[in-house]
Amino acid sequence: MRPSREALRGPALPDPSPTRVEALVDLARSGDGEAFGALYDHYVAAIHRYLYYRVSDQVVAEDLTSETFFRALRSIESFQWQGKDFGAWLTTIARNLVTDHFKSSRSRREVVSDALPERAHPGPGPEAGALAALTSQRLVTALRQLGPEQQDCLVMRFLQGLSIAETARAMGRTEGAVKQLQLRAIRGLAKRLPEDLR
Amino acid sequence: MRPLMPTRRDELADAIDGRGLARHADVRAWVELTEAVRALPEPALRASFLSELRSDLVVASRSELSEREPEHRAHPVAAPAPRWRRLAVAAASALVVAGGGVGVVATSAAALPGELLYPVKRAAERVDLAMHSGDSAAGHILLEHAETRLAEAQELVAANSDSLVAGTLADFSADATHGADSLFTAFADSGQPADIETLRAFAASAAASLDSLAPVLPASSYEAYWAAAAAVGALDSAAVRACPSCAGGTPAITLGTFAEDLGPEVIGSGRVPDTSRPGRRTPSTPGAIAPAPPAEASEPEVPSAPLPSTSPDPSGDNGGGDDGGGATAPPDDEQRTIVPEPSSPMPSDPLPSVPLPSVPLPYLPLSEGPVPEVAVP
The missing domain is CATH 1.10.10.10 (Winged helix-like DNA-binding domain superfamily/Winged helix DNA-binding domain)
Known part of the structure; x- marks a missing residue:
């Protein structure tokens, strides 16, 4: 049986000159776990930073960061936006988690901290x-x-x-x-x- | 009178984004404030948190994501790696978070199958491919990947990593076939000889590499080797047919070249064609060399057209004369069907010894003339 041309071609190729991120999103959308890992590498710091400054707690920020990416993983195959909006999509997920966090009884008992984040590298620095x-x-x-x-x-x-x-x-x-x-x-x-x- | 606020809104937005200086003093002060916010300290990102989350996500992706083309994974999907291994890979990924990732990708470029960074290397290839649109560009990239697979196979053999050679050769066959298909499509659309010339140059170079590999191959990879040789022969013949006038009309590569290297012992019933060339070197492992198919034949579509069963096949639809004399180019479309899916990894030694079916080999000497130099971008 002659293999079809489509079967031999391999993964469908996206539109002209996509950026690296757009290429990764397309790959992740079609099931490539390594591509999702690369997207995680690209966005995790920014998402964590957003979450930290919104919830003011390192532990909660880590929990919500983790939850953000797991939710993204579960729904990436139905991600409909353009590849370049992937960061905004992740932020939407994170933002919804922040809203839920503040609504929950757990956060009402917390005192929202004004503390600055711990420095990644303690010691004298520009700040x-x-x-x-x-x-x-x-x-x-x-x-x-x-x-x-x-x-x-x-x-x-x-x-x-x-x-x-x-x-x-x-x-x-x-x-x-x-x-x-x-x-x-x-x-x-x-x-x-x-x-x-x- | 125009309301004041919209003007300041746009003045502020423009100044922040670097599209002009703020005219009003209060707007300038606000711009400075945004700079102060930007300068707030980075929250600490614990390396262990980052690495464990990454590995948890990768593990979860195996069940969450439906991989569309599992047959491309010649290396098996492993169980979750031990903790130290996960941390090591994730530490490399943390470099990506901190510094942009170029270093990790560059470091992975030399990785071999079985090494920690090999998946990163293959992922980078997939990204590269996804960033090149158009059949011609994709075809070139895929042939480059195929050449990388061959180089990896050579290094694996040199390092005695026998069990990984077969999968790598299978990946070579897949990349070579996909690349050829893209280039044929490009040629069909454009009629430009360059794509066919690239393909033929690739075929000649791949044939030479396979040629040099043959004497030192581990037995577990013979089948994948045959499939790779068949794939190269098939795409080269198809290239000649597609454009006989391209690349000076060099005769197509056939399997005869490779079979000789494995020696008559391997060919079983010894139907070695006459050759006008001096005998080649015998394989380094003499004796009952029998390329052994996998004990569990998970891939039933073993390439069979150029390797017919022992029962005499007079129909000759494999294109070979019994004596290898009269045959010209191998048969057309049937031969394409023998391009196999990459087989699953070979089981480790010891393998049962099965005599190879006899192989009537059409033989044409490779042209002694120079192969046209075509730069593969």
Whole structure:
């Protein structure tokens, strides 16, 4: 029996000049576990950073990071967005987990911490100066006082590094709405900082 | 009057994204604030957390994801690796998280089957392939992969990693066949000889590599070797048929070249064709050399067209004359059917000894002329 041309061709090839991430997403979508592993490598730090700054707890951040990627794995074969929006999709999953976390009884009993994250490499570094540390501490405190959507916007834009378009995707809003939210959030942050730091 | 807020909204957004400086002082202050937020410390990412999560995800992916083409996995899907091994691979992955991953991929480029980073190497090849669209480009990439498989097979033989050779040769057959198919499609669409010339150059080079491998192959890989040789012969004949005027019309490679290397003992009933060339070297392992098919024949479609059963086959639809004299190019489409799926890994030694069916071999000497140099990008 002559093998069909399709059978011999191998995996379907995507559109012209996809980026590496888009290529990985296509591979993962069609069942390639190694490709999913490579996507994990690419996105895990940013997702963890978003989660940490939203829930302020290392243990919870790790739990939610893990849950984010397992959920992504389970639903990747039905991922319909373009490959380039994969990061925004992961963030959507993470964001929903944050919402659920704050709704749960567990989080209501927790005191939301204003503590800065533990440094990955303890010891003197660029932020070691006392003034810088103080600024960071106050910044985090002020951030915590903002509403969830404003926190989301600032953390996604400036700690996770998402673009306006990606943030809009992740939050289910228009780009104009995200720009407006960004403005309000920064103004809100400034208002909550001591006079000398604004 | 235009409302003030939208203007500041866009002024802020533009300044943050580097599309111009902020005109207003308050906007400039806000931009500085965003910089301060960006500079907040990175949360610590525990290496053990990262590595364990990664390995848990990879294990879960085996049941969660439905692999569409399992026949490409010539190396078996292993049970979850021991903890130290998972941590080692994940530590490599942590480098990806920290520094961009180029180093890990580069380090994996020399990995051999059985080594820790080999899956990374193959994954990088798949990404490479997915980034090249179009039949011609894909075909070139797949032939490059096939050549890499041959180089791996040579290194495995040199390192006495016998059990891994068969799977690697099977992967070679798959990549070579897929690459050839893409190039045939490209040629059918474009009519440009370059793709066929690339294919023929690949075939000649692969034939030479297989040629040099034959005397030193472990017995467990003979069957995969035959399949690889058959695949190369088939794609070369198809190339000649597709474009007889390409590449100077060199006669097609046939199996005769390879069979000689394995020696008459291997060929069983000794139907070795007449040759006008001096005898080749005998295999290094004399005696009852019998390429043994796997004890459990999990792949029933062993290449059979050029290797007919011992019962005399007068129909000659394998294209070979009994004496190897009158045969020209091997038969057409039937031969393509013999391109096998990559077989599952061979069982380890000892293998039962089964006499190889007799092989009437059509023989044509390889042209002594120079093979056209075609650069494979």
